[in-house]
Amino acid sequence: MSTRLPEVVKLKISAERFLKVLRQLSIDYVMIGGIPTGFYGQPRFTEDLDFTTDPVAVAERFPELTQELEQKGFILTSNRPTREKLKSIVSLRFVDVRNRTLIDLVPHPRGFIWDPEILKRRREQKLLTPNMKIWCVSLEDLIMMKITNGEPQDLKDLEKIVSRRFDEIDWSYLRRRAQQFGLKKRVDEIHKRFNIT
Numbered sequence: 001m002s003t004r005l006p007e008v009v010k011l012k013i014s015a016e017r018f019l020k021v022l023r024q025l026s027i028d029y030v031m032i033g034g035i036p037t038g039f040y041g042q043p044r045f046t047e048d049l050d051f052t053t054d055p056v057a058v059a060e061r062f063p064e065l066t067q068e069l070e071q072k073g074f075i076l077t078s079n080r081p082t083r084e085k086l087k088s089i090v091s092l093r094f095v096d097v098r099n100r101t102l103i104d105l106v107p108h109p110r111g112f113i114w115d116p117e118i119l120k121r122r123r124e125q126k127l128l129t130p131n132m133k134i135w136c137v138s139l140e141d142l143i144m145m146k147i148t149n150g151e152p153q154d155l156k157d158l159e160k161i162v163s164r165r166f167d168e169i170d171w172s173y174l175r176r177r178a179q180q181f182g183l184k185k186r187v188d189e190i191h192k193r194f195n196i197t
Contacts, residue, residue, distance in 0.1 A: 007047060011035075012128040014101035015049055018094070019134070021068045027057045030122045030137045032109060032145065039127055040139050041160035048102035052137075054114055055107035059086040073098045111148025111181060112141060121173075139165055140174040147178070147186055162194050 022029050033050025058065065062083070066076055074094040081089050092105045121138035128134065139161070146158040162169070171191055178187040
């Protein structure tokens with residue numbers, strides 16, 4: 001009789017193996033998606049893992065990256081993109097064949113510009129277990145991604161994050177990032193709406 005692992009255990013096991021490959025290849029990463037959203041806002045169920053990485057490093061080391069991931073039991077679910085395609089591709093999906101965990105590698109997420117400031121602002125957080133630290137997207141960069149994506153779930157997440165973390169948000173940084181995407185007015189509206197002091 002086989003035993004089914006709880007989802008969070010599966011996510012942890014897959015994350016450890018996946019991130020080991022990124023570290024081994026010196027590819028910087030930041031966790032994005034449902035897990036950081038739950039950490040900053042209200043926890044919600046997620047079945048996958050989402051990481052953004054330095055897109056230049058991924059393009060340069062993609063053959064090596066996919067080879068190492070395949071050896072660890074991760075399979076790319078699409079055809080291998082060309083080096084040229086990797087310069088603009090939004091997301092690559094991998095499946096951990098050992099426990100069926102989905103992992104999205106997102107070199108070009110909307111509302112996110114990979115630069116030294118991203119690395120400086122990311123935070124090591126214990127997101128999956130009390131003993132496992134993962135580089136997590138900053139609060140402000142996550143908010144910018146939610147605003148840019150603008151899907152119904154993103155807007156619900158945004159409400160919970162901003163209402164819970166209003167006083168922790170670096171509004172000057174968020175406005176500067178929003179300016180890069182032509183969304184400063186939207187950030188100003190959110191600040192006004194939630195500023196109840």
